[in-house]
Amino acid sequence: MDFTKLKAPTLKELFVRELESMILSGKLKIGEKLPSERVLAEKMQVSRAVINGGISELARKGFLEVKPRSGVYVLDYRRYGTVETLLSIMNYNGGHLRRDEIQSILEIKIIVDKLAVELSVDRHSPEDIVSLEAYLEDILNDNVEKAAKAAFTFYHELAMTSQNTLLPLIYRSFRVPVNHLWIRFINKYGNKVVYNSAKNILKALKNKDKAKAIECVEKAISDSISGSKEIYEA
Amino acid sequence: MDFTKLKAPTLKELFVRELESMILSGKLKIGEKLPSERVLAEKMQVSRAVINGGISELARKGFLEVKPRSGVYVLDYRRYGTVETLLSIMNYNGGHLRRDEIQSILEIKIIVDKLAVELSVDRHSPEDIVSLEAYLEDILNDNVEKAAKAAFTFYHELAMTSQNTLLPLIYRSFRVPVNHLWIRFINKYGNKVVYNSAKNILKALKNKDKAKAIECVEKAISDSISGSKEIYEA
DNA sequence: ATTTTATTCTGGTCATACCAGTAGTACAGT
DNA sequence: ACTGTACTACTGGTATGACCAGAATAAAAT
Numbered sequence: 001m002d003f004t005k006l007k008a009p010t011l012k013e014l015f016v017r018e019l020e021s022m023i024l025s026g027k028l029k030i031g032e033k034l035p036s037e038r039v040l041a042e043k044m045q046v047s048r049a050v051i052n053g054g055i056s057e058l059a060r061k062g063f064l065e066v067k068p069r070s071g072v073y074v075l076d077y078r079r080y081g082t083v084e085t086l087l088s089i090m091n092y093n094g095g096h097l098r099r100d101e102i103q104s105i106l107e108i109k110i111i112v113d114k115l116a117v118e119l120s121v122d123r124h125s126p127e128d129i130v131s132l133e134a135y136l137e138d139i140l141n142d143n144v145e146k147a148a149k150a151a152f153t154f155y156h157e158l159a160m161t162s163q164n165t166l167l168p169l170i171y172r173s174f175r176v177p178v179n180h181l182w183i184r185f186i187n188k189y190g191n192k193v194v195y196n197s198a199k200n201i202l203k204a205l206k207n208k209d210k211a212k213a214i215e216c217v218e219k220a221i222s223d224s225i226s227g228s229k230e231i232y233e234a
Numbered sequence: 235m236d237f238t239k240l241k242a243p244t245l246k247e248l249f250v251r252e253l254e255s256m257i258l259s260g261k262l263k264i265g266e267k268l269p270s271e272r273v274l275a276e277k278m279q280v281s282r283a284v285i286n287g288g289i290s291e292l293a294r295k296g297f298l299e300v301k302p303r304s305g306v307y308v309l310d311y312r313r314y315g316t317v318e319t320l321l322s323i324m325n326y327n328g329g330h331l332r333r334d335e336i337q338s339i340l341e342i343k344i345i346v347d348k349l350a351v352e353l354s355v356d357r358h359s360p361e362d363i364v365s366l367e368a369y370l371e372d373i374l375n376d377n378v379e380k381a382a383k384a385a386f387t388f389y390h391e392l393a394m395t396s397q398n399t400l401l402p403l404i405y406r407s408f409r410v411p412v413n414h415l416w417i418r419f420i421n422k423y424g425n426k427v428v429y430n431s432a433k434n435i436l437k438a439l440k441n442k443d444k445a446k447a448i449e450c451v452e453k454a455i456s457d458s459i460s461g462s463k464e465i466y467e468a
Numbered sequence: 469a470t471t472t473t474a475t476t477c478t479g480g481t482c483a484t485a486c487c488a489g490t491a492g493t494a495c496a497g498t
Numbered sequence: 499a500c501t502g503t504a505c506t507a508c509t510g511g512t513a514t515g516a517c518c519a520g521a522a523t524a525a526a527a528t
Contacts, residue, residue, distance in 0.1 A: 069489040
């Protein structure tokens with residue numbers, strides 16, 4: 001069995017989801033002024049603390065603009081959104097990605113991974129290889145979700161060894177959607193494929209063979225792309 | 235004159251900055267448990283609402299982990315941070331970027347821009363070219379800040395024409411630091427250089443010459459890299 | 469030593485209140 | 499007609515104090 005950890009949503013989280021839905025569905029129009037916190041609190045039967053906290057979170061996500069002592073306004077998330085916005089949109093779609101979104105993610109992943117290995121070949125330490133080898137083995141876990149998580153961790157650690165401070169941060173930003181993709185990929189093709197791809201990359205990295213490493217990355221993802229249509233149909 | 239908009243910081247913002255400094259400076263060690271909200275509120279002479287709101291914001295930024303009914307713990311921002319973390323680090327350094335951070339940004343920018351033009355060559359519409367040409371001219375603005383903003387807008391719109399939904403989002407995430415870089419670059423070399431680089435890219439794009447377009451991007455940024463040391467010393 | 473129970477502590481939430489800044493209005497002075 | 503003032507209603511930011519349910523830990527029972 002794999003009983004997953006339970007977590008009750010807080011009122012603030014419920015409020016945030018509710019408003020995200022209303023904005024993404026268009027029920028709340030862009031530029032529109034929200035009712036005051038007091039009114040919202042009364043209408044939704046929660047305290048003002050929940051409303052206030054939820055609103056400031058939505059403001060940080062790029063959905064709302066708070067003008068103190070004036071009011072709260074709906075922002076154009078297509079213009080002011082960041083990567084976090086994508087996660088909200090995804091979540092709104094019931095955790096599913098559209099086909100063009102999958103393709104977008106893979107296009108990004110390939111250049112990020114390529115840069116990671118390209119830099120890592122020159123900059124990694126022997127200790128990095130050791131820890132990467134450990135993470136590599138975790139991909140063979142029978143539990144699909146754990147294997148997907150391990151795959152994410154492997155590539156994340158790989159990005160760390162590039163010594164580029166931003167690469168891991170970017171990787172981290174896309175954790176949720178990439179994890180979804182991996183779960184679907186492993187379900188269809190098994191974790192052995194993922195394992196072998198990663199193993200080849202690591203091997204080339206250890207040999208400091210830059211060209212070979214980049215080639216491995218390209219092959220690993222082009223496999224994903226060719227399979228992405230099927231994944232989408234699944 | 236250009237009178238800039240005044241804005242008084244709120245207590246929550248002060249609290250967030252204070253804690254970010256303590257974490258980034260190492261005064262608060264990773265894994266350490268923070269005092270309870272009540273204690274913090276008393277010590278810092280503010281209400282619990284401020285502490286509670288500030289903590290949840292820091293949690294969303296990847297600096298803290300909130301375990302309800304247990305406590306608040308300092309997270310390893312290098313491992314769990316997102317792109318937002320970079321902005322905080324930058325802000326902590328008085329708005330300045332360290333040399334390795336500049337290099338990291340440029341390494342990212344080159345692959346992002348390359349992907350943008352690579353995809354755009356096949357996917358852009360004639361209207362895209364028209365609007366890009368308009369943004370291009372804005373780079374010639376004498377006001378340095380406006381020119382930098384225009385440069386950002388040009389590359390952002392370029393990313394939009396790639397039809398990759400994530401590329402613009404990534405671009406926006408890096409708006410602040412990239413803008414800083416451009417201001418410093420233009421101050422040193424003038425906006426004419428930026429204008430010509432962009433113009434060449436656009437020209438190759440219009441001719442659907444993928445190889446030439448990518449070459450232009452590489453040249454534009456390698457100029458920046460070679461100048462980055464000087465920028466850093468400035 | 470292990471399990472059960474009781475106590476303390478914590479963040480999440482609620483209710484109420486006051487403050488300072490915004491925005492609109494009406495009005496006085498020019 | 500325009501400007502500046504005074505008043506007023508409303509808004510988000512903050513303060514205070516309280517209660518809840520779950521987590522952590524100590525105390526008690528087995």
